[in-house]
Amino acid sequence: MPLLHISMRAGKPEAFRQAILDNLYRALRETFDVPEDDQFMTITEHDAANFRYGAAFGVDRSDDVIYIQITVFDTRTAEQKKALFKRIAGLLGESPGIRSEDVFVNIVETAKENWSVGHGLAQFA
Template identity: 70%
Template sequence: MPLVHISLRTGKTQAHRQAIFDSVYRAMRETFNVPEDDQFMTITQHEGADFRYGASYLGVARSDELVFIQITANNTRTVEQKKMLFGRTAELLGESPGIRPEDVFVSLVEVEKENWSRGNGLAQYA
């Protein structure tokens, strides 16, 4: 049951933002076996002065179209599943809404199952 925070520069249309949601969710469904309707995602837009990145860090040529995607999920996936998630996310975002792979930055934060409360003050996975 991942929680996804997406950050990008301001100015993208609603359709563009919805395409990001759809592509990230599809990538998680295909690679992380995320259940249907398990969609807990936000997008935050930032003015240029509030959005900083290394334009060529590790030899990747990033642009102002960069999208930061932070996924918090249970620590139950293999390294291979993580690699598949990263690759599939970049691939699907390239298809829709048309983001270059160089501009897809994904961070995975893994937590123990008991560290979630999905409502009603309960630890549903503990």
């Protein structure tokens, strides 16, 4: 039950954004065993004045950097997370052509009882 928030600079075409969403879903299916049709993702675009990045940690980022925050159950192993990071960078490199230096991913883990996916119910508690 991942929830993804993607932040990026404004101006990319729809096909570029759709490739991001498609490949993030694919990476989650392949590495986190996310069920079919479990797609809860948003992309927020920012103008240059409202989007900042740096070269911290020895990574030479560009204006094409995207921030991907993934909120998930706290059930994945470190190995699964490493596999997800690698798969995301690889797939986004293939399509829509984002350099691995520009793929910034953060995982936020929460307990299952912290989720309600509709009807006001705690489906996983």
